[in-house]
Amino acid sequence: MTRFESASPGARATLIAVGLLLLAALATVFTVLIALIGVGRFSSDIDPLRVPAWLWHYRADPDLRRWLRIGGLISGFISGVVIAAVLLAQRRPLHGAARWAAERDLRRAGLRAREGVVLGRNGAGFLISGGPEHVMLYAPTRTGKGVGVVIPNLLTWPGSVVVLDIKRENYMATAGFRAAAGQRVLLFDPLAADGRTTRFNPLGHIDRTNAPAVLDELQRMAVMLFPGHDHADPFWSEAARTGFIGVGAYVAETPDLHFSLGEVFRQLTHGDTRTRFPDVIEARTLGGSPLSSGCVSALTDFCSSSENTFASIRQTITSRMGLWLNPLVDAATAASDFDLRDLRQGDLSIYLGAS
Incomplete structure (x- = not known):
């Protein structure tokens, strides 16, 4: 690392300014020298101190003005070449130019905010990012990610949180504190043997009386449940999506059935699905409560295969x-005890466990 690269930002700015001033002075001298030669006034016994007064006296002379312009162009070109050469010569140091951040660097990066994501601490206090940027922490197992970053943030973050807490360690350490601070704290652990879980129905937010909205939401969910693969026949994933959408729409349009993923699964595995749904479509039509066209199309396509x-x-x-x-998963997703949209209000803490 050169001395210039290791200097502080203020020192580098000063050095750059001085260098530009020197370059401008040399360019001016060179311009005047070319002009004097051009008008035939340059000699070995010329007095440099009298040159400015002479230039001012003959400033209106067209021949002098022309040579000053020529000299300026030549000096400008040479100055540009010099600047370009200096910039091109600034190569990356062989061993890098990294350094520890100084306090001014931390403040410039916005890491001394009063509220935000706690990143760590140094001698002057905590490092807190208060901007809209995302923060990613990457470290090996058992290196203190939880106790060093996750738990401190759960104890200081004032807004809503969604915590992936497989072992429920973060819940045990911070849920009580967040609840005491006014947060609504929920633990979603559908596999908990003791049934200690809040409930969340992924289909619960859908207005089942609005057929287009039902199909739209089911299509979005189908893409997530049955993703396509680059090296696989797309027929199977697309056909699975169609079947899921058709059966899901049927469940939504049948008031006697509970609109949940568990019920969709039961309808798919109950009896001879391939022959049952065409009969359902016909019976609903004859009974005066026909299924929506989108539902009928999806079910017909699903059941028309060999x-x-x-x-x-x-x-x-x-x-x-x-x-x-699993009946535990079915029960935990049969209804919703909260609305995900409440996260925007800033007072909801959801811990996702997996016992």
């Missing part, structure tokens, strides 16, 4: 929804 193909499609769907074989 027996073997249909079995494979249904297996694709049920294999992705196998969690709902």
Whole structure:
């Protein structure tokens, strides 16, 4: 690392300013020298101190003005070449130019905020990022990510949080404190053997009476549940999405059924699905409560495959929804005790556990 690179920002700015002033002075001298030569006034016994007065006296002379312009262009070109050469010569140091941040660097980076994400601390206090930037922490297992960063932030962050807390360690350490601070604290742990979990129905926010909204939300969910793969036949994932959407829309449009993923799974695995749904479509039409056109189209497409193909499609769907074989998961997702939109109010803390 050169002395210039290791200097403080203020010192570097001063050095750059001095260098530019010197370059400008040399360019001015060179311009005047070219002008004097051009008008035939340059000699070995010329007095440099009298040159400015002479230039001012003959400032209106067209020949002098022309040579000053020529000299200025030549000096400007040479100055540009010099500046470009200096910039191109600034290569990255062989061993890098990293250094520890000084206090001014921390403040310039916005790491001395009063509120925000706690990143750490140094001798002058805590390092807190108060900006809108995302923060990612990457470290090996058992290196203190939880006790050093996660828990301190859960004890200081005033707004809503969603915490992926597989072992429930963060919940045990911080839930009581956040509740005492006025937060509504919830633990979603659908596999908890003691049933100690809040409930969340991923379909609970959908207005089941609005068929277009139901299809739109089910399509979004189907893409997440049955993603396509680059090196696989897209038919199976697309067919699985269609079947899921059709059965989900049927559940939504049947008031006697609970609109949940568990119920969708039960409808897919109950009886001979391939022959049952065409009968349902016909019965609903004759009974005066027909299913929506989108639901009928999806179910018809789903059930129109050959027996073997249909079995494979249904297996694709049920294999992705196998969690709902567990009655604990089914019960935990049958209804919602909260609305995810409440996170925007800033007083909701949700811990996601997996016992």
